Amino acid sequence: MIKPICLITGVGDGTGSEIARKFSQGGYRVAMIARNRDRLQMLERELPHSKAYACDIGDLETLLSTLKKICSEMGHPSVLIHNAVSATFGRFLEADPEDLERNFRVNTTSLLYMARELSPSMIAAGNGAIVVTGNTAAFRGIPSYALFAPTKAAQRVLSQALARDLGPRGVHVAYVTIDAAIATPWSKNLPIEGLNIGRLNQQERPEEFFCQPIDIAEEVFHVAHQPRSAWSFDVEIRPFGEKW
Template sequence: MVDKPVAVVAGVGSGTGEALVKRFAEGGYRVAMIARKAERLERIAGEISEASAYPCDMSDIETFRATLTRIKKELGPIKIAIHNGARAVRDHYTKIDPLEFESTFRVNTTALLVLAQEVGPDMVEMGDCAILVTGNTGAWRGKPHFTGFAPSKSAQRILAEALARELGPQGVHVAFITIDAAIDIWWVRERRGPDFPEDQFAKPADIAGECFHIAHQPKSTWSFNVELRPFNENW
């Protein structure tokens, strides 16, 4: 029996992250889940037999690196790596703590570099592998009240592009996926309020389905910048 390939989802929340785990498990992968909240990971692992929990704070770079090393040792080389972690500081620019600001770069940008360092060489050797990065419109423009988030997401996008240009010719597909939408998660619904149009929420399962598709694009038609939004999203 051939072992199933390994996918890593770094950043597993109750929305997109959990949906990614489900979709890749359904698609024939053993999925390693990385997130701070061990309870959530254990719950998902109890529901999905092919999912394994690896609790880790991605802002602790050396612990994150050690976690990736452990995954490779326990599950084998990683075929698909998804950076879905995000950290934001939501405050007026005059009130942002510089240390908190720097922490957004550790999770959103530096952790992506570490992920690529740990999986890239094996992926080049294996071939037919992918690194996906989930982002949002903060990667493309700065707006009021996004001072504590957009800079690190923009840096993340440029890092992903540099990796794509370097690893692509070596057979590793790197893609940056901009989710320009209110994602259908309970806390987003609370923030948007009862009058927000139901069909303007992006469904986590649909986002995960598109990510699975992008991870398996034929080499003759690879995407890098991918934008996902509901049909009625104003852009």
């Protein structure tokens, strides 16, 4: 029996890697996209039936050629997990406007390109799943996220358009909003606006403040395998200690 293929973008050292591990454990061949070739190759050696593809998905021509290479070498993915993110922080008068364009390409335009390239085979098969990981920036704008939040909002609306288009053709599209700081190395000193916890580093923040990548991966895998009679689109996850 040929194992199905899951394509994951943004396979970093947090959520992306855990999603790759979960789908590998779940019986998938995993195509992994990220910019860091060395980290991808380490994960490739760890996970059976996985293959690393170093690619900056903000370079849309390179993304398209990478997608074609994946389909040629591994086959057509039946699951796409768009986890890559480009995030810059700063108020609109201070930040570089070009950051908005870069964030939009990675977060939103790349999703359009991937859906156009990969969904036809899913439609032909009558099944498939596209799951996009998002955050609360998709629902509200705050001053320091002025060049980031609009791209996540557009990403969610595009995902909804895809869901309404592809759902009746057997392809499940869902948006997983992670309403939390994720426990990753790069989030250690990330300021969280609007929380009294402020700029405490990761060691000083209470454990319940963070959402664990392994638990996010479990939920993403679950959403990608929901029965057709009970598909979700908007899925929100947060740690029990998160105020909302």
